[in-house]
Amino acid sequence: MHNNTKAEGNAKRPCPAYEQKIGCWELDWKTMHASLPEDQKKMMGEWMKDNCPKCPVYGNHQSEIDTKISAIT
Ligand code: SF4
Numbered sequence: 001m002h003n004n005t006k007a008e009g010n011a012k013r014p015c016p017a018y019e020q021k022i023g024c025w026e027l028d029w030k031t032m033h034a035s036l037p038e039d040q041k042k043m044m045g046e047w048m049k050d051n052c053p054k055c056p057v058y059g060n061h062q063s064e065i066d067t068k069i070s071a072i073t
Pocket residue numbers: 007015016017018024025048051052053055056057058065
């Protein structure tokens with residue numbers, strides 16, 4: 001599952017799920033997304049679209065993650 005490879009992408013804002021070694025494909029993104037302020041909602045969707053495909057986790061859980069990205073974008 002996770003290894004010591006750091007997620008590529010925006011090094012200034014690493015993914016919290018990746019950093020905490022949480023199985024992001026199991027998280028309830030939609031509820032989390034719905035609780036964000038409006039300006040951050042858009043940011044979260046854009047961030048996922050840009051960064052998840054570059055993340056090592058994505059390769060193993062692509063279909064689950066794609067479904068979650070489409071639910072919030
Ligand atoms: S696939 Fe996306 S949400 Fe999951 S750990 Fe990687 S960057 Fe984070």
